[in-house]
Amino acid sequence: MAELVDNSPSHTDLSYIDVLPVYVKELIAGGAAGAFAKTAVAPLERTKILLQTRTEGFKSLGVFNSLKKLLKHEGIPGFYKGNGASVMRIVPYAALHFMTYEQYRGWILDNYSVLGSGPVVDLLAGSLAGGTAVLCTYPLDLARTKLAYQVTNTKGSFRPGIKSIYAQPAYRGIKDVIKVVYKEGGMLALYRGIGPTLAGILPYAGLKFYVYEELKRHVPEEHQKSILMRLSCGALAGLFGQTFTYPLDVVRRQMQVESLQPSIQGNGRYTNTWNGLSTIVRNQGWRQLFAGLSINYIKIVPSVAIGFTAYDNMKIWLNIPPRQKSQPTSTG
Secondary structure, X not given: OHHHHHOOHHHHHHHHHHOOOHHHHHHHHHHHHHHHHHXXXXXXXXXXXXXXXXOOOOOOOOHHHHXXXXXHHHXXXXXXXXXXXXXXXXXXXXHHHHHHHHHHHHHHHHHOHHHXXXXXXXXXXXXXXXXXXXXXXXXXHHHHHHHHHOOOOOOOOOOOOOHHHHOOOOOOOHHHHHHHHHHHHHHHHHOOOHHHHHHHHHHHHXXXXXXXXXXXXXXXXXXXXOHHHHHHHHHHHHHHHHHHHHHHHHHHHHHHOOOOOHHHOOOOXXXXXXXXXXXXXXXXXXXXXXXXXXXXXXXXXXXXXXXXXXXXXXXXXXXXXXXXXXXXXXXX
């Protein structure tokens, strides 16, 4: 009977999972969590990009009216334009982000015990993980933005006289974007906007992990596995991190679509992150640095909350061992 139990399908499935290296399990958990969270908020992500990049016909619209206009002219598929590129980017991005966070965290704890405090370790590991993931997946983010920026008029004219502007998309898909951009400017063009991206992701990723883990530490042990608790901590972590880094995200998006909208700033191309920030303030007003922030708040709550919660639950399902605990700083 013991042999029969040991050879049961559930036992066999469990052994297949157990033989995977921990870092592979972390990659799977992170990728699945990222894809699930990104698809859940795709309509809000598309609308945010249209508002950030001052797309014709969407400049002065709010969140609700933008969603309504997209539905009218592109239908339900319009909400998910660019989501294929987004998911293709987010799977490796989230996989690398979560996995490298765990690896960096363990490495810091092993080699820099003087930093013993958990929150400091989470801040550093999160920042390093965010930078690593961005560098590895940035061309896919560029492709996602260029695809989402295009607004095709499939159900009627936006306004009399401008229908032809949107009649033919500049890009046909992810591969086409990467091919055309590379042909026009090489690898440097594929990393256009990487400066503000890194400047934003390093503090954002660090703060996100810092706040999430710190909030969880203050939750009573009996509620540690509550999905509602994880959703709440994730939502607060996303809101806090996003507020401080959002203007850099606006600069990044505008740099990514400059070739599609040469007049976006009125005085040539942005030369660097600081030039982008100052030029936007001068030509578009400081409020443009926060264009789409309201929708980002609406988006970031479910996105980060779902992402962290899905990751934690995937870790349980994949039997990933509990992470190494940091040692409290000595008071003596």
